[in-house]
Amino acid sequence: MGRWASARSTRVRATTTTSGAMPLLIEPQLATLAAHPPSRGDWQYEIKLDGYRMLARIDCDGVRLITRNGHDWTTRLPKLRDALARLPVDDVWLDGEVVVLDKEGRTDFNALQNAFDLRSTANVTLYLFDLLWLDGIDRRNERLMTRRRLLRELLEVIDEPLIRFSENFDADPTQLMEAARSMKLEGIIGKRVDAPYRSGRSTTWIKLKCGRRQAFVVGGISRGSAGVDSLMLGVFEQGGRLRYVGSVPPYFRSRQAAAFLARATPQHEAPFRNPPRPERDREYLWLSPEIVVEVSFREWTPRGELRHTKFLAVRHDKSAHDVSMEAVTDPNQ
Incomplete structure (x- = not known):
C-alpha cells in the first residue's frame, strides 16, 4: 500500500463545542447486514459503493475530509478538497464514499487502493448520499428524504465532476439485486426514508450483498x-x-x-x-x-x-x- 498510504494520519478528536455550534466530529451511521429486503416500511435503495467511507466538514477554516474512524485525510485528497471548497455554504457536514471509477463507470476498489498507494488521487470521486448539517442548522433529526433533497439542491448549483450525488432507485430491491449481480457490483443499501440520522450501527440502514x-x-x-x-x-x-x-x-x-x-x-x-x-x-x-x-x-x-x-x-x-x-x-x- 506504500509508505504514504500506511503512514499514521491525524485523528480528529471530539471535543465539547458551544451549544448550537457545528460539531468538530460526527460518527457516521453504519448499515446492518440483512438477509433479505424488508417487506414493511418505506425504503429507498442505492448502489453499495466499493470504496472508502468519507465525511466532509466545511466551515470558515476550510475543508476537512474525515474517515469513518475520525482520521483526517484532507492532505491525501487535495483535488477533492479544492472541489468541495467551491460549495456555496457557510458550514456543512456531508456523508459519502470516495471511489475510483473504471471505464464502464463502475467502482474499482483496487484502483482506489492504487491511487492512494501511488499518491495519485486526482481522479478519486466523492459520491455524497447524506447531509447532516447546513448553514448553522443541525439536520440529523430530519427525515432522510428532507436531508437528501437539501443535498441534491446544494450539488445542483455547482459543476464538479469529482463530487456526485448518489442516486436512489424506486425499483423492487429483488430486481435491483439481480441487476447488481449481473453488473458484478457489491450490492445495494436500503434506507428508511422517514428515519433521522443516527451515528453508529443502525437497522434503519441495511446492506444487501451479492457475495460474502x-x-x-x-x-x-x-x-x-x-x-x-x-x-x-x-x-x-x-x-x-x-x-x-x-x-x-x-x-x-x-x-x-x-x-x-x-x-x-x-x-x-x-x-x-x-x-x-x-x-x-x-x-x-x-x-x-x-x-x-x-x-x-x-x-x-x-x-x-x-x-x-x-x-x-x-x-x-x-x-x-x-x-x-x-x-x-x-x-x-
Whole structure:
C-alpha cells in the first residue's frame, strides 16, 4: 500500500463545542447486514459503493475530509478538497464514499487502493448520499428524504465532476439485486426514508450483498518453504478477545508486500484465543492484531471458520478493534 498510504494520519478528536455550534466530529451511521429486503416500511435503495467511507466538514477554516474512524485525510485528497471548497455554504457536514471509477463507470476498489498507494488521487470521486448539517442548522433529526433533497439542491448549483450525488432507485430491491449481480457490483443499501440520522450501527440502514465479504484482523503470517503463503485472520468477540477464523493467501505486488511487512509488528505469543494447530514444514509468525484486510469467502462453517477465501485489499480506513463477525439480521424483526 506504500509508505504514504500506511503512514499514521491525524485523528480528529471530539471535543465539547458551544451549544448550537457545528460539531468538530460526527460518527457516521453504519448499515446492518440483512438477509433479505424488508417487506414493511418505506425504503429507498442505492448502489453499495466499493470504496472508502468519507465525511466532509466545511466551515470558515476550510475543508476537512474525515474517515469513518475520525482520521483526517484532507492532505491525501487535495483535488477533492479544492472541489468541495467551491460549495456555496457557510458550514456543512456531508456523508459519502470516495471511489475510483473504471471505464464502464463502475467502482474499482483496487484502483482506489492504487491511487492512494501511488499518491495519485486526482481522479478519486466523492459520491455524497447524506447531509447532516447546513448553514448553522443541525439536520440529523430530519427525515432522510428532507436531508437528501437539501443535498441534491446544494450539488445542483455547482459543476464538479469529482463530487456526485448518489442516486436512489424506486425499483423492487429483488430486481435491483439481480441487476447488481449481473453488473458484478457489491450490492445495494436500503434506507428508511422517514428515519433521522443516527451515528453508529443502525437497522434503519441495511446492506444487501451479492457475495460474502468483510474485514478481518491479521494476527499472524504462515510461512512455508516458498515464503509467506497465508495471512491468519481473526475477528474480535465481545469482551475483546480475538478469535481465529481461518486464513487467506495474500495477493501483494512487491511494493505492497514491503509496505505490509513494514506495518506488521511481531510478537511472541499468538493473539488468538484459539490459535491454529502447528503444521509440519510451516512456521507461524505472530503479529500484533492491528492490520485490517478485506476478504471475500463462500461461507462460514458450522465451527465458525471461513471457507474458500480470497484476498481483496488492506483496509487503512478501518480500525482493528471495530472488526467483528458480521451478523446477518432479519429486517422485518
